[in-house]
Amino acid sequence: MISVEEQLKSMKQQMIAKGYKSTVQREATMRVLLEHERDHMSAEDVYMRVKERFPEIGLATVYRTLELLTELHLVEKMNFGDGVSRFDLRSKDREHMHHHMICSICGEVEEIQDDWLIELEQRVKREYGFNVSDHRLDFIGTFSSCKHGECRKHCETAS
Amino acid sequence: MISVEEQLKSMKQQMIAKGYKSTVQREATMRVLLEHERDHMSAEDVYMRVKERFPEIGLATVYRTLELLTELHLVEKMNFGDGVSRFDLRSKDREHMHHHMICSICGEVEEIQDDWLIELEQRVKREYGFNVSDHRLDFIGTFSSCKHGECRKHCETAS
DNA sequence: TTATTAAATTATAATCATTCTAATTAAACG
DNA sequence: CGTTTAATTAGAATGATTATAATTTAATAA
Numbered sequence: 465m466i467s468v469e470e471q472l473k474s475m476k477q478q479m480i481a482k483g484y485k486s487t488v489q490r491e492a493t494m495r496v497l498l499e500h501e502r503d504h505m506s507a508e509d510v511y512m513r514v515k516e517r518f519p520e521i522g523l524a525t526v527y528r529t530l531e532l533l534t535e536l537h538l539v540e541k542m543n544f545g546d547g548v549s550r551f552d553l554r555s556k557d558r559e560h561m562h563h564h565m566i567c568s569i570c571g572e573v574e575e576i577q578d579d580w581l582i583e584l585e586q587r588v589k590r591e592y593g594f595n596v597s598d599h600r601l602d603f604i605g606t607f608s609s610c611k612h613g614e615c616r617k618h619c620e621t622a623s
Numbered sequence: 624m625i626s627v628e629e630q631l632k633s634m635k636q637q638m639i640a641k642g643y644k645s646t647v648q649r650e651a652t653m654r655v656l657l658e659h660e661r662d663h664m665s666a667e668d669v670y671m672r673v674k675e676r677f678p679e680i681g682l683a684t685v686y687r688t689l690e691l692l693t694e695l696h697l698v699e700k701m702n703f704g705d706g707v708s709r710f711d712l713r714s715k716d717r718e719h720m721h722h723h724m725i726c727s728i729c730g731e732v733e734e735i736q737d738d739w740l741i742e743l744e745q746r747v748k749r750e751y752g753f754n755v756s757d758h759r760l761d762f763i764g765t766f767s768s769c770k771h772g773e774c775r776k777h778c779e780t781a782s
Numbered sequence: 783t784t785a786t787t788a789a790a791t792t793a794t795a796a797t798c799a800t801t802c803t804a805a806t807t808a809a810a811c812g
Numbered sequence: 813c814g815t816t817t818a819a820t821t822a823g824a825a826t827g828a829t830t831a832t833a834a835t836t837t838a839a840t841a842a
Contacts, residue, residue, distance in 0.1 A: 485789060485838055507829080522792050527829065543702045547800080548828070565753045576751070580743055585762065592735070593767040594724045602759045603744065608752040644809050644818060666799080681821050686800065706829080707799065 468498050471555065475538055484532060492518040493529045497539060497553045502562075504573050506548040544573060544602070563601040627657045630714065634697055643691060651677040652688040656698060656712045661721075663732050665707040703732060703761070722760040 466474075475494055476486045496513045497505075505513070511526040530551050533539040542550045544566055561579035566572075585596040625633075634653050635645045655672045656664075664672070670685040689710050692698040701709045703725055720738035725731075744755040 480839095483789095487790065487838070489791070520792085522794095524793085524830075525791055528790080531830095541704065543704050545700065545702050545708075549704075565747065565751060568756060574751075574753075576747070580746070581760075584739055584760075587739075588724065588735070588762055588764075592724060592733075594733075594762060594764055595767065596762045596764040597727060598763040600759065600761045600763070603747055603753060603755045604757040604759070605747075605753055605755040608754060639810095642818095646809075646819065648820070679821085681823095683801075683822085684820055687819080 466555075468495070471498055475533075478536055478538065479532075482536065489514075489518065489521050489525050490529050490532075492521065493526055494533070494538075497533070497551065501553045501555065502575055504542065504544075504550040504552055506550055508548070510551060542600075544571070546571065563603070565603045565605070565607075567606055568604050569606055625714075627654070630657055634692075637695055637697065638691075641695065648673075648677065648680050648684050649688050649691075651680065652685055653692070653697075656692070656710065660712045660714065661734055663701060663703075663709040663711055665709055667707070669710060701759075703730070705730065722762070724762045724764070724766075726765055727763050728765055 472491065472494055476491070479486055479490070492514050493510065495517075496510055500513070503509075507523075507527050507530055510530065511521075511523050514521055514526060530539060530541070534541045534551070538554055539551050540554045542552065542564075544550065544564075561577070563576040563578070563580065565574045565576065567574075581599050581601060585599065588594045588596055631650065631653055635650070638645055638649070651673050652669065654676075655669055659672070662668075666682075666686055666689055669689065670680070670682050673680055673685060689698060689700070693700045693710070697713055698710050699713045701711065701723075703709065703723070720736070722735040722737070722739065724733045724735065726733075740758050740760060744758065747753045747755055
């Protein structure tokens with residue numbers, strides 16, 4: 465477990481190392497991401513959260529920051545088919561090693577904190593000559609009686 | 624291997640069985656999908672192809688038809704993160720039993736005609752109590768020296 | 783510290799995919 | 813064939829995202 469401040473520092477360093485500038489807006493955005501590590505926030509969500517503490521920030525800046533962080537592989541851009549991109553931090557200890565379970569009733573997303581695809585990636589390489597650099601694995605379905613954690617409260621109000 | 628006409632007939636029947644009408648526009652759209660079974664076309668792509676033979680058709684109709692077919696599980700709506708939804712037929716013999724390899728250089732998509740997730744779906748059920756009804760598995764990467772089939776022509780012109 | 787320079791931000795407009803609306807047309811079914 | 817109801821059309825509206833031009837700021841060196 466690395467502290468928020470340490471992670472922030474490391475992210476800033478990576479940014480500067482690649483020739484980008486470290487700005488207060490970018491720091492504010494990264495801070496929000498650090499505090500919502502696996503919330504799958506949309507750009508608009510991030511924008512609203514950043515705005516609470518930095519009201520002058522513009523939406524376009526948040527979009528550009530998220531784009532930059534994605535480029536630096538510091539955040540992961542996802543797409544659950546609801547028309548908006550979603551963003552999560554990609555911290556050292558869980559680098560694209562997670563999958564998603566998406567509730568088809570309420571849209572709630574939960575993570576599987578594991579990499580179940582190591583074997584399959586080798587198989588892809590072997591059988592198709594395809595070198596995998598990343599993957600995306602989402603399961604769509606429902607939790608048993610929709611009573612699992614976060615999902616519950618949404619599903620109950622949904623139907 | 625079922626003929627295009629037979630598949631079309633079956634699709635129309637399913638449509639009517641659910642109380643929807645069979646129209647020439649819908650038929651034209653389905654015909655295009657049947658002839659491009661695994662091309663991952665965007666709504667715009669489908670629209671242009673349908674328009675060649677049915678110039679009066681409107682874009683909204685194509686969108687509505689694709690939406691309807693998705694609802695009937697006759698087509699699969701996909702999302703490769705490039706801002707557009709893509710649609711493929713979901714014929715009997717390959718019902719959501721395929722995965723994707725997406726070239727990170729040119730964006731070309733190839734399919735793996737197999738279901739590699741049967742075991743993992745059981746594991747999800749067992750370990751998380753999540754009942755999987757569908758899944759999405761995409762690998763992002765490159766083909767060895769980018770010389771594999773379709774990918775080649777795009778990659779060469781890309782860089 | 784201050785000046786310089788290039789990059790970043792802001793506010794706003796533009797764009798692109800997708801959906802909605804109102805009027806018109808066409809399927810289905812008796 | 814007429815009725816009913818859904819589907820289509822054309823065009824406007826929406827919502828997410830990106831581009832633009834003017835202004836500000838961070839990094840760097842004098």
